[in-house]
Amino acid sequence: MTHRANFWTGLVVTSFALFALLWIIPTQAGESLMAGMPPDLLPRLAMYLTLISGAIVTIDALRKMLREGTAPITLNLDWPMIGWSLWPIGFVGLIVFLLSMFKMTYAGPVILAVFLVLLGERRWYVLLPCSTVPVLLLYGLSVYLMRVGVV
């Protein structure tokens, strides 16, 4: 792990812990005077643990960056690689959106075929079974074995 990555991730973790301690827990955890242990005690302890640990990671990385003279921000990033890393996540996000409208059993073959093509598969004798057999298995599992109907 680079010091820059440690610095930024530590900062994100610390900021989230602060946000949770200052807003989420006070407004959402609730309180009960009758309870032996307040409902916000464990989430609060957990976030203090995260806050302290995140702060140590951030400060340690910052100290090392200052010693080495590393700038906290760089534009010298492998953008094509970042794009390549992000597209599967985006594609699964698109699938989730589609599945809010269509059932997986009906949309599954298309989703699988498109995903396989995007990952570089072009052979029809691979595409056909790989996009239909998993869906048939799902159908058999949901309708005949689990009896929850078509999902």
Place this chain on the structure above:
Amino acid sequence: MNFDAIGGAIGEALTLASFIGIGGGVLIGYIVGVIPGLSRSVAIAIAIPLTFYMSPYIAISFLIGLSKGSAAGSAVSAILLNAPGEASSAATCLDGYPLAKSGRPKMALQMGLLASVIGDILATIFLIFIAIPFARVALMFGPYEMAAILAFALVFIAGLSGGSLFRGLAAGGLGIFLATFGLDPQTGMPRMTFGYTEMMDGFPLIAVAIGTLALSEMFIQAERLRNERDTMSVKIENSPDDRLTWKDFRPTIRTILRGTGIGTFVGALPGLGPSVGAWMSYGMAKRASKDPDSFGKGNPEGIAAAESADNAVIPAALIPLFGLGIPGNVSAALLIGAFAIHGITVGPLLLRDEPELLYSIFAGMIVASLIMLVLGWFGLRVFALITRVPPHVVIPIVIFFCLCGILLQGYGTFGLVLLLGFSVLGYLMKKFDYSFVTFLVAYIITPLLELNLRQSIILAGGDWSVLLGRPIALAFLVFTIIALIMLARRTLQRQGQAA
């Protein structure tokens, strides 16, 4: 000793339904293990939804069989592809691949299988003999002891399962925090539900487990496709010299027994995991060998050392699980979730409340080991063929089953969105080395931790001097502080050396 329960357990383990369930688990595990990039925890996470409609015994045995099968199967790709099916089989590559390349792939695979099965069976027997007395002692523990032991286990896992204690603790804290969402168990008041009724039960374990383990792993695998695409598997030829003989096997017996011992010890400690066991065993086998230079060049002892330890870790990791209800690794943590889904509290109470189930699981584990031997021995060529399945075909299918796991449980779009969210979280944790193991273990044990902490606070009534009368709890609190200091020092020293 409850002989009626033991007799009943053996009878149940030998039924046809049991054989189908365990055999199915071992077979799926073997296939998953053979495919590089799919780990046993990924397989367990995806398979948990399939067990909803099985009996508790079949469900747990299926998952344990799956875990065992994947540990043995990962050696196949390590030996034939030089790409371990799981990180824990990386040590197997060192001697497995050179041996396969030298024209003895079948012998290398048979050696790996036998070492796996022997390590597995011996560690399972050790588990049976140690877990029951362990659980009997643990039944005397109260909430103070349990809360202290859980805190100790979390610190230990945070420090040892990742590169940095602090990143591990941050991940653990996040896991605890997210596990407290939903109704407060004592008052029944909504806690961090943000007004959503779907959040009353908190985040579904299935979405958290599949997201952080399986789906995130597929994103990582998809990322690797940019640089690595083709796989070149060593073919198994029909050579009469390419088989394991007694002459080959005899010198490795001592190494297998040593590996089993190391794997059992490492597995019983929370947080270390099978990779540590396999590498330790490999290193010790090399040191103990009369010809250490032959290691890394196709010495069967190298395969035997790594595989016996790798497989011995799985049953050994169940010692703290059955004895104390504490998971030592992700697979064991997922088993807690599977037990909970079937309404069973795992830990010492299992011995008291459902001894038949516990004995049945033990018997099922032995059956799983024997099925693993038969499947691995006779299915060798078929599993070798699976290593040729390219990763770009595996990734979309696994992602499809990840999504199906959520839909089959009826969580709908809400569950899918959570799944995506947790997969992104898991992806970032893996990319930036924030221990997802600690995160998931913390998420799963938080209800138990909260219950015991709450009971301790109520019983103490604000007077913490009661701890002085609870030496075990006090000892574990002291151990926790010592572990915290030592692991923090180790992390800072490592970071200092790296800088």
